[in-house]
Amino acid sequence: MSLLDHLNPEQLAAVTLPNQHALILAGAGSGKTRVLTTRIAWLVQTGNVSPMGILAVTFTNKAAREMLTRISAMLPINTRGMWVGTFHGLCNRMLRAHHREAGLPQLFHILDTQDQLAVVKRVLKALNVDEEKFQPKQVQWFINGAKEEGRRAKDVEAYDEFSRRTVELYAAYDEQCQKDGLVDFPELLLRCFELLSRNEVLRAHYQQRFRHILVDEFQDTNRLQYRWLKLLAGQGNVIFAVGDDDQSIYRFRGANVGNMADFEREFKVPNLIRLEQNYRSHGNILNAANALISHNRRRLGKNLWTAAGEGEPVRIYEAQSDGYEAHWIAGEVQSLVGEGYTRGDIAVLYRSNAQSRVIEHALFSAGIPYRVYGGLRFFERQEVKHALAYLRLLANPEDDSAFLRVVNFPPRGIGARSVEQLQDAARMRDASLWRAAAQLTGKAGVSVGTFVRLIEAMRAGTRGIPLPEAVDHVLHASGLLEHYKSEREGADRIENLEELVNAATSFVRDELPSGAAMAAVDATEGAAPEAGVADAADPWLAAFLAHAALESGENQAGEGIEAVQLMTAHSAKGLEFHIVFVSGLEEGLFPHEQSVTEEDGLEEERRLMYVAVTRARTRLYLSFAQTRLLHGQTRYNVASRFLDEIPAEVQKWLTPRGGGVFDEGAWKAAPPPARLAAKAEGRAAGGRGALPFRIGQSVTHPKFGAGVIVSAEGSGADARVQVNFGRQGMKWLQLEYAKLTAA
Ligand code: ATP
Ligand code: MG
Numbered sequence: 001m002s003l004l005d006h007l008n009p010e011q012l013a014a015v016t017l018p019n020q021h022a023l024i025l026a027g028a029g030s031g032k033t034r035v036l037t038t039r040i041a042w043l044v045q046t047g048n049v050s051p052m053g054i055l056a057v058t059f060t061n062k063a064a065r066e067m068l069t070r071i072s073a074m075l076p077i078n079t080r081g082m083w084v085g086t087f088h089g090l091c092n093r094m095l096r097a098h099h100r101e102a103g104l105p106q107l108f109h110i111l112d113t114q115d116q117l118a119v120v121k122r123v124l125k126a127l128n129v130d131e132e133k134f135q136p137k138q139v140q141w142f143i144n145g146a147k148e149e150g151r152r153a154k155d156v157e158a159y160d161e162f163s164r165r166t167v168e169l170y171a172a173y174d175e176q177c178q179k180d181g182l183v184d185f186p187e188l189l190l191r192c193f194e195l196l197s198r199n200e201v202l203r204a205h206y207q208q209r210f211r212h213i214l215v216d217e218f219q220d221t222n223r224l225q226y227r228w229l230k231l232l233a234g235q236g237n238v239i240f241a242v243g244d245d246d247q248s249i250y251r252f253r254g255a256n257v258g259n260m261a262d263f264e265r266e267f268k269v270p271n272l273i274r275l276e277q278n279y280r281s282h283g284n285i286l287n288a289a290n291a292l293i294s295h296n297r298r299r300l301g302k303n304l305w306t307a308a309g310e311g312e313p314v315r316i317y318e319a320q321s322d323g324y325e326a327h328w329i330a331g332e333v334q335s336l337v338g339e340g341y342t343r344g345d346i347a348v349l350y351r352s353n354a355q356s357r358v359i360e361h362a363l364f365s366a367g368i369p370y371r372v373y374g375g376l377r378f379f380e381r382q383e384v385k386h387a388l389a390y391l392r393l394l395a396n397p398e399d400d401s402a403f404l405r406v407v408n409f410p411p412r413g414i415g416a417r418s419v420e421q422l423q424d425a426a427r428m429r430d431a432s433l434w435r436a437a438a439q440l441t442g443k444a445g446v447s448v449g450t451f452v453r454l455i456e457a458m459r460a461g462t463r464g465i466p467l468p469e470a471v472d473h474v475l476h477a478s479g480l481l482e483h484y485k486s487e488r489e490g491a492d493r494i495e496n497l498e499e500l501v502n503a504a505t506s507f508v509r510d511e512l513p514s515g516a517a518m519a520a521v522d523a524t525e526g527a528a529p530e531a532g533v534a535d536a537a538d539p540w541l542a543a544f545l546a547h548a549a550l551e552s553g554e555n556q557a558g559e560g561i562e563a564v565q566l567m568t569a570h571s572a573k574g575l576e577f578h579i580v581f582v583s584g585l586e587e588g589l590f591p592h593e594q595s596v597t598e599e600d601g602l603e604e605e606r607r608l609m610y611v612a613v614t615r616a617r618t619r620l621y622l623s624f625a626q627t628r629l630l631h632g633q634t635r636y637n638v639a640s641r642f643l644d645e646i647p648a649e650v651q652k653w654l655t656p657r658g659g660g661v662f663d664e665g666a667w668k669a670a671p672p673p674a675r676l677a678a679k680a681e682g683r684a685a686g687g688r689g690a691l692p693f694r695i696g697q698s699v700t701h702p703k704f705g706a707g708v709i710v711s712a713e714g715s716g717a718d719a720r721v722q723v724n725f726g727r728q729g730m731k732w733l734q735l736e737y738a739k740l741t742a743a
Pocket of ligand 1: 006007008011026027028029030031032033034035244247278279280573574575576614
């Protein structure tokens with residue numbers, strides 16, 4: 001069977017384009033990714049280019065792996081020479097291989113967002129900056145924004161006293177990172193970009209190597225990524241970019257849809273191809289998506305059609321609370337599995353990470369294996385980060401942020417005062433904390449000394465043993481396991497720590513021949529130690545730490561076990577599933593409250609919803625909850641406006657439309673999923689005598705429209721209720737005069 005068999009004429013044309021720049025602009029599910037991977041296989045198979053000459057970049061690690069799998073399935077070749085990854089992953093690989101030229105220590109550590117914030121705070125503190133005036137998060141946001149535009153502190157123009165000071169903080173932060181060998185996410189890109197622009201030899205080397213550069217999800221590249229691509233393309237290489245403006249959802253991280261137009265203009269792209277047939281979803285799902293996105297004004301505009309039949313209607317469910325919503329999802333999953341779907345066919349999507357816990361809980365209680373992609377970030381859990389900090393100290397004892405994280409964790413009697421003394425000493429000598437510790441005297445010297453000896457013993461204890469054993473050793477020797485054993489809710493944490501040993505095991509087994517690990521080995525210039533053996537200056541350890549920083553938790557259900565997949569709508573980009581649940585469709589949550597005040601923000605939310613809806617192949621469920629516990633508070637919700645934007649003909653409500661009426665049977669059959677529900681019910685019961693309405697009830701008002709009662713006070717003629725009217729806002733209404741009716 002030929003590579004080109006399963007392509008329609010437009011796709012075929014795209015795959016077999018001559019060696020010229022191309023832009024494929026096409027809607028969801030039209031085969032963009034398929035075209036891109038097939039083109040890679042075709043280029044190699046026809047001898048157009050060797051696998052070494054391919055650089056392909058996409059948005060997530062999962063998508064990159066998927067791409068490699070698809071290519072390997074089409075071509076019986078070794079894909080190792082190809083560079084396929086995310087922008088961050090590829091830049092990491094380049095920087096590891098040329099760390100000296102890039103001005104970085106070999107074992108530089110990648111800061112994730114939280115670590116980065118900690119460093120910002122440290123810098124502010126050292127400079128005695130008022131955190132009220134210069135909020136760490138804002139400073140971080142400023143730094144990242146500047147880096148994403150390719151600007152160092154010296155390149156940023158200050159227009160007033162405040163911005164001048166912020167720029168100074170940016171400079172101080174970069175200096176600190178440089179001193180500690182730390183690299184944040186945008187720095188990976190900027191550093192790599194600077195390396196290539198500055199170093200002609202390296203640039204020429206890579207330009208000669210990567211003859212074909214292929215970019216998926218092009219609509220979500222930022223300015224700097226675009227410039228990086230331009231550098232690598234040089235004069236002679238070919239860029240093949242695919243994207244969909246309707247799926248641009250990373251504006252908040254600097255994504256710039258304008259790159260598509262710029263690319264077309266600057267490269268005088270001779271080939272612009274549109275794909276209009278959707279192969280993923282049934283008609284009703286596609287109609288829902290098309291109608292939804294048509295509410296956006298800023299679009300390049302395309303038509304998507306499908307040859308698949310109408311299929312099933314879009315199912316909509318209104319739950320009383322987030323707990324019930326999750327419980328319903330779990331029940332539905334069970335019956336789907338009964339119908340013959342596999343758990344792997346099913347995805348549950350949500351707008352914000354905080355929503356996952358309740359759904360996880362419901363699935364777990366029902367005994368349904370699930371896996372959380374992206375977002376939940378196994379490697380960002382507190383206990384895991386503590387363990388990683390110890391490992392970082394083994395790799396590089398001069399890593400100050402790792403030092404600070406665990407110097408007194410588990411608690412070993414090193415007080416804040418001692419730590420401050422140590423920091424002062426380090427500042428005075430312009431040395432790392434580790435170096436300063438050796439010279440510290442007095443009480444502080446003694447207590448910090450015990451920590452230094454602990455780390456030294458750990459380094460000795462892990463020398464020359466395989467990475468997973470080294471990790472295990474660190475968990476014990478650091479006292480972390482012991483510590484969490486004594487904690488009330490420590491069982492989960494211990495499991496997570498143990499999972500870290502598993503992570504190291506699979507890393508050594510799976511990642512060995514690829515990406516980060518190989519790059520780290522490249523960087524040792526031939527002196528590669530035995531596979532997976534840990535050592536203080538061990539590239540495997542460094543590679544594992546890089547992996548931990550780049551990857552998020554992807555391993556909840558045991559490997560090889562079919563699992564329901566949970567993820568945010570953002571991380572679902574590019575993926576597809578037979579069955580998709582989009583949960584939490586409530587005003588303020590999806591669309592997110594921070595976005596609805598401006599037109600651009602709302603359009604971006606709608607694109608995100610479009611991404612979510614277009615993941616579904618056969619069946620789409622949309623659900624929302626009347627009440628939800630979010631950030632420790634109960635919120636009373638109004639259904640998302642996006643539900644109104646989907647044509648009524650394709651909708652099928654599983655609960656009475658407009659809510660307020662419940663299926664008593666289902667109510668009683670369900671175990672109480674959340675304390676919250678009980679509480680809300682109790683309050684409503686208490687109010688029933690005094691008020692004709694209950695809390696949580698849906699109502700309508702002639703002027704404000706549909707709303708939900710969120711609280712009440714007073715009685716008789718004084719009775720007032722507070723109603724959330726969604727877009728119209730929150731209102732207090734005097735019951736006697738308000739023209740409220742039950743919806
Ligand atoms: P997204 O915008 O969501 O990233 P996409 O445009 O990249 O979507 P793909 O993921 O490449 O779309 O394709 C969607 C689905 O359609 C896949 O299952 C793919 O295998 C299938 N498909 C694409 N083209 C064809 C075709 N010509 N014949 C049959 N199936 C196809
Ligand atoms: Mg795709």
